[in-house]
Amino acid sequence: MPQRDPPYEGHCTCGDVRYRMTSAPLFVHCCHCRWCQRETGTAFALNAMIEADRVVLVAGQPEIVATPSNSGRGQKISRCPQCRIAVWSNYAGAGDLVRFVRVGTFADPDQFPPDVHIFTASKQPWVVLGAGTPAFDEYYDREKLWPRGSLERRRAYLQT
Numbered sequence: 008m009p010q011r012d013p014p015y016e017g018h019c020t021c022g023d024v025r026y027r028m029t030s031a032p033l034f035v036h037c038c039h040c041r042w043c044q045r046e047t048g049t050a051f052a053l054n055a056m057i058e059a060d061r062v063v064l065v066a067g068q069p070e071i072v073a074t075p076s077n078s079g080r081g082q083k084i085s086r087c088p089q090c091r092i093a094v095w096s097n098y099a100g101a102g103d104l105v106r107f108v109r110v111g112t113f114a115d116p117d118q119f120p121p122d123v124h125i126f127t128a129s130k131q132p133w134v135v136l137g138a139g140t141p142a143f144d145e146y147y148d149r150e151k152l153w154p155r156g157s158l159e160r161r162r163a164y165l166q167t
Contacts, residue, residue, distance in 0.1 A: 037121035
């Protein structure tokens, strides 16, 4: 869990797109799949999952870029139209209800370590995972891993 209480501020590199997250995320994924490696240009993507209505746009307007995904259903990446930094994504599974906020765009990204490492079967061999964080070759069972409060929030947004 985050080290301090919300809100949590974030922005792109140039600062044109600024946002505020009004609560703690549902869960933080560190995804090591090849698609995330390609999209980020590095070893993994670190995303804080949160209900879209809990992310408030403070400044600017991200440009939505539709890109393919491993599921075949694609994702919508919200990027700053000036510096092109991705601030969050929406995947087809949850649609526009959930944002996967890029942890590196937070003003204080240190407070959002991963809750889980996923798709580690394709992680870079030089990435060493800590023993205290669950890791899965592919995906995991949400009902077994997410905190009860996050599961309740998920049920609520799926009913809307």
